[in-house]
Amino acid sequence: MSGTLYGIGVGPGAPDLITLRAYRLLTAAPVIAWPAPEGGDSFARSIVAGCIRADHVEIPIRVPMRTERFPAAEIYDRAAGEIAEHLDAGRDVAVLCEGDPFFYGSFMYLFQRLSGRYPFEIVPGVSSVMAGGAAIARPLAARNEVFSVIPAPLDDDRIEAQLHACEGAAIIKVGRHFGRIRALLGKLGLTGQCCYAERLTLETQKLVPLDAMTDDDAAPYFSMILVYRGGEGWSLPAPKR
Incomplete structure (x- = not known):
């Protein structure tokens, strides 16, 4: 049985604005993926840093902040492939997203690539x-x-x-x-x-x-x-x- 893909909205920045469901799922998932700029820290990860354990497997998704779709599309392709390996092995993957996953959220691009093959759940976040x-x-x-x-x-x-x-x-x-x-x-x-x-x-x-x-x-x-x-x-x- 494959793992489940979770799109986790982590809210606008304050750690105590993540939902109880988001907290429960991201702390239970063995694998956490998060977006980040090419050269800098992940804002999404910083919001939930207190929830991440040493035994969590982390997948950074470093996306260039440019207007053109490439190379961002290639980066999402590669990240989707890495996430799929964990899902195929039966491991749940929680993908963090600032604010809400489907409100200008980066998660939607991974969802587009993976939702047809794996079970998923979207956890809305405070915009x-x-x-x-x-x-x-x-x-x-x-x-x-x-x-x-x-x-x-x-x-x-x-x-x-x-x-x-x-x-x-x-x-x-x-x-x-x-x-x-x-x-x-x-x-x-x-x-x-x-x-x-x-x-x-x-x-x-x-x-x-x-x-x-x-x-x-x-x-x-x-x-x-x-x-x-x-x-x-x-x-x-x-x-x-």
Whole structure:
């Protein structure tokens, strides 16, 4: 009998935001796989580091942060092959994923390659978008308002169209696009209704009203801008750094 493939959402960063099911499965699985950049530590692994034992077999999946599909596709092919060897031997494999596995999660690419051959279970995780609403103490959307999640690498025209079509939005993956996105929100007259958030739920978390920032401020990859343009009278909290 083959092992089971588990896609484990480990949440936005705080170790105590992983679910009880995620904790139970990842501590029971003999093999743990986790994504990481080419040259750096794995954020997903750092979240659950306290759960990893010396006898766990670990599979690092080092993916280059580039826009093209290759060589990332080749890396996922290779990782899927390594994971399949353990599954064929009857060993369960827990694949860690920041946030939620199917919400911009890297696990989906392994799932695509392995789910047709092995039993699997997907464990949802707390999304950074939900963590963002809680952190700034402002609802994301209410009643029949439309909420959109908008990747910052999209071009300005697409982002603007999405913002016009919703009452609330999270612009994610801000990073190096911060200056351009801030300028676009200023052009649309939305700066005063936006809050910038980075490294949510971590000790290094930063929450700042967007109009308190400048184009010179740097934004890491794990950052977002929360926008509200609906009809409710919600206000932003006092600036936090």
